[in-house]
Amino acid sequence: MRADRLVATLLLMQARGRVTAAELAEELEISVATARRDLEALSTAGIPVYPQPGRNGGWSLLGGARTDLSGLSATEAQALFLLVGPAASIAPDAKAALRKLVRALPETFRTEAEAAAEAVVIDPAGWGEHGKQRPSRVNELQTAVVKRRKVRLTYAGRRREQSERVVDPLGLVDKDDVWYLIAGTEKGQRTFRVDRIVAAEVTELPAERPDDFDLATEWARVVDEMEQNRSGLAATVLVRERHLWVMQDRLGRHCEVLGPGDEGWVRILVTAPTPLMIAQHLAGWGGLIEVLDPPSVQAELARLGGELVQRYGH
Known part of the structure; x- marks a missing residue:
């Protein structure tokens, strides 16, 4: 059923x-x-x-x-259909399920629930692109998660070396069109990029799942850990106040506002694993920013500037 x-x-x-x-x-x-x-x-x-x-x-x-x-209030019903509605715009099964659920709601909720379901449409394709299809491997892994079956993976690491392991699939996450599998292994919980999975075989062995596992909570922990690893170095930077929002939009959590500088400037903290990576983020800003420290980032900016002058200075 x-x-x-x-x-x-x-x-x-x-x-x-x-x-x-x-x-x-x-x-x-x-x-x-x-x-x-x-x-x-x-x-x-x-x-x-x-x-x-x-x-x-x-x-x-x-x-x-x-x-x-059954205890849904009108506001809760709207919230539910706001969440489910966008999926129905790209998934026929979700659309059919949504139609059935709308019919099942109390009469007084239906109009606003239908409006909420139709308030947002998801178009996963960029301009000039066809609609993106979810990788077939994701469907296979999702089945294993739902049915709680162990999966035998052949996985390629960062250096493309391949290894085989049997894992307990716990959940899948789509982050900006990159899919990740969170799974239990002999060495503890691990996160795998789905596009690095060379082969996946769903077995008949029952998978183990911790009673207190929550996918959203676990993914938040993974993101925090990854961001900390990507934030090994910090640079203090002055940026024009009117351009601050652009810097924040591009760098996200790697841009922290420290406070006001001189008139028209704002002091921010920019983080990345290495001086070169910070310099690469900032080089295109030219005179709109000033790096106060550390000297290693200043040196990388000077080197990048020198390379550009040497190539294009004539």
Whole structure:
């Protein structure tokens, strides 16, 4: 039984009080036999769903029982559909599930929920590009995460040396079109770039998953750790106040405002692993900035400037 049908069925029963298999089939665009099997499966799973025979019978939740979703306020319903709606613009399955969920909402929520679902469209393609497809490897790994099966990976490291290992897949993250797999290994939790996975075989072995694992929390930790590794050196820089927002937009968390400088200037801290990398970030700013320290970054800027003068000075 599909999860979207399960949720939609429960919401319909809560909104209407009682439904027949035929009504459910019409709403969810499935056969009556499938609707009846779904209702029976819910009952078998321990949810208090019971049939009531007779002329006005049907299926209902015992005692008006309600799931967590039933307590949605109008604001919560809007928030839910604002999150789900964009996915429906690029995923046919999500669009179908969304349509069923809208139908299952209480009547008073439907208009605003539909408006929220249609408020945002995601277009993953840049100008002049065709729509980007999610890497096929991601689908395979996602199945392993959902079914909790160990995966045998052949992985290429930074130097392209290959190694094989069996991992417990815990979750997938899409960061700016680069996919990462977080997985448990013999040496602890690790993060793998999906585009470096040479081969992946989903096994029948059950994967282990820590009871307290939360993908969003773990990814935040990974990001913090990676950013700290990328911030090994700091340079104090003066930038024109009117250009500060551009610097912040380009460098993100690697640009920290220290305070005002002389009139029209702002003191900032720029971080990167090496003096050269900081200099590369700043070289294009020319006289719009001034590096106060360290001397190593100043020296790299001077060297880059000298190379440019030597090549283009004539």
